Amino acid sequence: MTTTKYKRVLLKLSGEAFRGEADYGIDAATLTKIAKQIKQTIEMGVGVAIVVGGGNIWRGAKAEQEGMDRVTADYAGMLATVINALALQDALEKEGVTTRTQSSIGIQQVAEPYIRRRAIRHLEKGRAVIFAGGTGNPYMTTDTAASLRAIEIEAEVLLMTKNNVDGIYSADPRKSPNAKKFDKLTHQEALNMRLEVMDTTALSLCLENKLPIIVFDLQAPRSIERAVIGDSIGTLVSNE
Secondary structure, eight states: OOOOSOSEEEEEEOTHHHHTTSSSSOOHHHHHHHHHHHHHHHHTTOEEEEEEOOTTTOOHHHHHHTTOOHHHHHHHHHHHHHHHHHHHHHHHHHTTOOEEEEESSOOTTTSEEOOHHHHHHHHHTTOEEEEESTTSSTTOOHHHHHHHHHHHTTOSEEEEEESSOOSEESSOTTTOTTOOEESEEEHHHHHHTTOTTSOHHHHHHHHHTTOOEEEEETTSTTHHHHHHHTOOOSEEEEOO
16 A cells, blocks of 8 residues: 555545536536546545535626625535535445535435534545535635635645646736746745635634645646655645
């Protein structure tokens, strides 16, 4: 078995990760690739919990701009994350990975309620655990949910995946060819420079609880595996 640097991780998958090259929805081939990577990581002896976004289905901020009540729009976004969680659960189970989905909003016909101790027990048994519904509160992003759940389940690192961006840059590298990539940053530096790692609430939670973050390109070969064994990949954000 490959030696890993981390024994329990929280993987944050944005909604965009589910749509592949499409503009909307869920791409089955992309989902299968993600499931295979997660399976391989679990087989290395790593406990993997996942927080999913919902931007491939619903954008609450856009709905609000078009006149929808913000709280209602955010709850609709939480339902979008449940759809993604169920799709990922199905893909994982087709790969032979025992999976449990927990939701922070009540939807017991399709998912367990979020219970911290139960989630940890699932991880101890080698199951993948998917957290849906964000934090269950409006005005809170799924980045904040990822930071919060990582701290609650005592994950050793938060793995923040990006699509076709291999870390944190001083500006959007897809728009600014002169953007500088950072190999390492402190949480405070990321906050001070207002880098678009995650929202400030999520980043502040990681800072206060000394939770390291690795930001990397999900599409890179063996990206999750390389992150958990401690390879130099993407950008490391830590207190050091």
